[in-house]
Amino acid sequence: MILINLLPHREERRQRRKQAFYAGLGLSAVVGALIVALWLGVLQQLISGQQDRNNYLSAEIKKLEEQIKDIATLKAEIEALKARQKAVENLQTDRNMPVHLLNELVKQTPEGVYLVSIKQTGQVVAINGIAQTNERVSEFLRNTAYNSEWVEKPELVEIKAANVQTATREQKRLFDFSVRVTLKRPQDKEAQDNKPAPGAAPAAVPTKTS
Template identity: 65%
Template structure:
């Protein structure tokens, strides 16, 4: 017996293929959406973790800023204390400066030099006097420039023939010269190390 299928089988196959296509398309869309949601969740988790780390860093930076301000304040206080200490030391040394000034002038003034005035202002000293010759003034300059532990940077301001009568030798009046020179007075902390450095050498020479 022969069976003949009179149903529209081609249309039925076409419909089944469309259903399968749309089903696959829906599954693909669902899988893509799931992947997007999963990736979004991972990104949000990473952002949250980074924000937490940023918060920790901000707190640490804030603490460091406070510590830096404290350190800067301490440095300022230390510098202020050092400045006060230097001021006290300078006052202490300046109190004895006139004594050292006069002693050093006595030690460094050569024969033939007669000092008439000494003006002391801070670390500057202005000396005026009379000299028997220009060579005596030059010697005075060399003494205060070289071995002097208390004087430095001597500068001759003026020298001229004096109208004052000088000493008489065989009935002739000796000619005198008026001069003025400027000196810088060293502070004890600047001059004492040189003196202290010379003491061991002198002791070793004495022992030898």
């Protein structure tokens, strides 16, 4: 028996090509879906890893913030202790100031000047005395202004002539005067010594050389 193919061979070839095209298209779609799914999985893993790192960094930042608070508290306590220590040192120093003041007045009072009363209010000392002449008072002011280590800024408050009766009942012309001076405390002297001179250039900061 002889079989005769009535379909054109070109149509059959076209049909096979169409099936192959659709098969390739389906395979490409499956491969593309697999690639997309794989890429999404990789992205999800990267996002999860980044979130873990962010959580770790947040926890470490919180720890650092707590440590910074503790350091700030310690610094505040240290500054408070330093302030107390400074206050105690100042009190100890101020206890010795009357001795320094009296010694300084003995050294700086010229002949012919007699101190009658001394009154201290804070760092200001009011001095009342009697002098033989105006020049003696001027000398006392110059000494306390330029030659004294413990007093400064002398200010003449008042000076007036007075007739005083001596032991021999003679009338002698003297001068009553009032002076104000300011005490120099050791801590003030140190601050003044450490203060840079006006117009002085600031100290150069050393730099590291490689």
